Amino acid sequence: MNGKTVIPFGPQHPVLPEPLQLKLVMQDEKIVEAIPAIGYVHRGLEKLTETKEFTQNVFVIERICGICSFKHALAYCQGMENLMGIEVPDRARFLRVIWGELHRMHSHLLWLGLLADAFGFESLFMQAWRDREKVMDIMEATAGSRVIISTNQIGGTRRDISPEMLAKIVDVVNDVKEDIERVEKVFCNDYTVKHRMVGIGVLSKENAKLWGAVGPMARGSGIAEDVRTLGYAAYGELDLEPVVETDGDCYARMKVRLRELYQSIDLIKQAIAKIPEGPINVPVKGNPNGEVISRVEQPRGEALYYMRANGGKTLDRLRVRTPTFANIPTLLKMLPGHHLADVPILILTIDPCISCTER
């Protein structure tokens, strides 16, 4: 290779919490090509789901990803409910929205903290994670656990939220909103932040479509695509507009996630205002038979589930396409032409979740 160097980036890297390895082919300080190597945290969870009962699988599937565990379980449960023709009670559908949006909030706050950490803004990182902690506490107080909340089950939810707790959730999200407003100013106006993000990693609308970007990646490039607008769970009864930015750079993607935080807060409040009384789950009878596809919008983008059952207690096949998997090709295309110093920020703005990519 004439004058080219290969620099391995990851799987262990100070700014990357995820074991993603990219072999960066460099010409001087510029990246010419990026070659991915994934497979460091493969756990064989898809195979494991074939050995467990379909109702038990919810617990396995939640462990695909620590951050959006609820959303994975939701995708699976919704798919199975469609397959088996189960009508989920109204209250459960609203509870799913509330927990789902709490998950989105904690995921985005986590991401904002990691981003601040990646460009060396430690105090901002602490600030973002401090707010995240309030959301985590709410999760534990309502569902019993901080991240793997295990509240979904086929046919509804396992737990209910009491009216006092719902009122408390509103208080906490209002509180978090005030805090976010303060850190938002720093994220959006600070010189350091802008210097590292504006104009870096520009993804045009055409390319985002062409390479199949999903979630905040696509929305940062002007594609108004959000699976929640299809109205699964109770989203159909709530007011929801996809958050879209048009610049397509790292800064735009950050703004999408910041604005989605407000959107989540708004959705939680709407759902709490509208939540009906009633049962929270229905019993599951019989075994599934047939095949089904289910999609949900996770904090990182659209996740797609495919399930095939043969009338027995276990599934024949379960296949997951996670949002990070869909965004990695875009990342690889975006990297060439950038400086080595911009790589951490670029990788972070796709919000990589390698453990769900590899399962």
Add this chain to the structure above:
Amino acid sequence: MFDMIGNIFKNLGTKPATRCYPFEKREPFEASRGRVKGIEIEKCIFCGICSRKCPADAIRVDRNAKSWEIDPFKCVICGACAEVCPKKCVIMDEAYTQPTTAKDKLTYVQAAKEESQSQAG
């Protein structure tokens, strides 16, 4: 930049967000799934539903020996066992498991009516 300075001054004036851990402990939330503490062995009918429903295969139930055993290091604290038990004899606790040095299993054996519980490693 001034926005961040404002934040920093506000933080200087307020309580720390963290706790001084070993001295100041957070009370567990009431609804928390902390751990499976054990079972009320006298009530158990050794039906084995808990062990069949456990996604982590952490529970062993032996109907003949009248014993119930859980491996707390396999348990993922999902709470399914407590939910499905027809006698509601699995006890969940909201406090988390304390760290230990030995990977012991918790074994309960139902005694022939007089004595109720024995615990062994």
